[in-house]
Amino acid sequence: MSFAPVVPFGGFAGWSFLTRTMEAQKQAFTGQASVQRDTDYFREKIGSVKTAEDLVSDRRLLRVALGAFGLQDDIDSRFFIHKVLSDGTLDTTDLANRLSDKSYYQLASAFAFDLATPGTQVSTFADGIIAAFQDRQFEEAVGGVNGDMRLALNARRELADLAGRQSSEDTKWFTILGSAPLRSLFQTAFGLPASFAGVDLDQQLGTMKDLAERYLGSDKVAQFAEPERVDDLIKLFLLRAQAREVASLSGGAVALSLLQNAQSGSLLSRLA
Known part of the structure; x- marks a missing residue:
């Protein structure tokens, strides 16, 4: 059974309740089997990813990566995401630098496939992406309620x-x-x-x-x-x-x- 966030009131009263119970609600949400499976897989496999092609070729990894930056709707736009990631951010002509939505810049900058050592090879990388993914997923679930x-x-x-x-x-x-x-x-x-x-x-x-x-x-x-x-x-x-x-x-x-x-x-x- 999936966990749905509880927001019994609208307006500021609802916000006060949500912030007061946030820790417990997020713990219940991220503890769901579906979320755990996604994050466990990402933690186990992301270290083997060294190129943009490696990432976009694995849909499960890509789902967490995009979800961490609020870009989950682009899961089927593999060519586009590959271009964003492979270009990187160092040149003003790179695709991420030319897009108005700076979430793509943040994605490309975090994975850093244009550098000698991509972000995926940093020991703390998985924890950071997973935390961002969990935050975004919880926000989306809250949005389904209010x-x-x-x-x-x-x-x-x-x-x-x-x-x-x-x-x-x-x-x-x-x-x-x-x-x-x-x-x-x-x-x-x-x-x-x-x-x-x-x-x-x-x-x-x-x-x-x-x-x-x-x-x-x-x-x-x-x-x-x-x-x-x-x-x-x-x-x-x-x-x-x-x-x-x-x-x-x-x-x-x-x-x-x-x-x-x-x-x-x-x-x-x-x-x-």
Whole structure:
């Protein structure tokens, strides 16, 4: 029997419950036989992989490798992934450097098949990829229960990494705008409509920075190196998302939703 994450409430109350029970829920999720089989196989076999061809030729290894970077939907695009991995990242013309989704750059950089010693030959490599794979798989499972919670988990992971990068603040903001999950979270948190994506890119940048200053006290992406600032953003996002959902419901549906939340109190007492 598979384990499904438990998120009994929506909004910030649901997020508080999820973060409070995260360790136990992730342990139950990663302990499933299906996840264990994937990670055990990866740990056993990855050391024998020395080229991009070796990796894409083994579907089980490739599934974990792509899943660790949120690229599992590319599992059947072997030629494309082979090109990303074999090119590497050292030259500006390398495919990973030319793609707007920087997950491909992270994948190619981690495996480093363009170097004399690829990442697969480093003793700590398997542990790092497996941890990332488990995190992403858990996020996906949470998303099957509540999409907003998946966006929040993604933001907590991605923003901490982005904040510490050695790049300009504008480049970091453009990275956020180029990431569909992060863009969605920021637009909701700042009360921006979906049509905002059609505005001139430089104008989007200015608006994002202005609203970050207004709501978070700083227009710097670097602020998200502090977990408290990420939490402030997530709380704003979830409160706005919940308000938007409530506004779309009829009075009767709101009452039913509140009743269902109240009835799940016994579940909280068992898991919290």
